[in-house]
Amino acid sequence: MPTYSYRCTACDxxxxxxxxxADASLTExxxxxxxxxxxFGNLGVxxxxxxxYRNDSRSASKPVSSSSASESGGTTSGT
Structure with a gap:
């Protein structure tokens, strides 16, 4: 059950x-x-x-994709 704070306007x-x-607010x-x-006060949160952030769920190092591995010096055929 929630806790509500009330203050009287006449006697403080x-x-x-x-x-x-579902309970009605107190009035007297x-x-x-x-x-x-x-x-109403500050929230308790x-x-x-x-x-x-978006990068919090990613790993620290970037995985090497297969296309960049072949471009950066994979095996060469021929010579």
């Missing part, structure tokens, strides 16, 4: 409560009867590191 009473998605402060507002 702040609290957190576990509610299901239990301390003074004032209007409650949901408090942190992305650390360099990220994921």
């Amino acid at each position: 009473n702040a609290f957190d409560i576990h509610q299901q998605f 402060c239990s301390s003074c009867g004032g209007q409650l507002r949901k408090v 942190t992305f650390n590191g360099t990220g994921f």
Whole structure:
């Protein structure tokens, strides 16, 4: 169940409560009867590191293809 933060607009009473998605939002402060507002904060997700790039999934050395091997000095016929 998600945790929601509320703050009263009249008395500044702040609290957190576990509610299901289907539950209605709280609207009345239990301390003074004032209007409650949901408090939205920063997300609890942190992305650390360099990220994921296209070259991260490739090997460090490039494989030699068959066409470049024959051009670069494969066996020669004739002489």
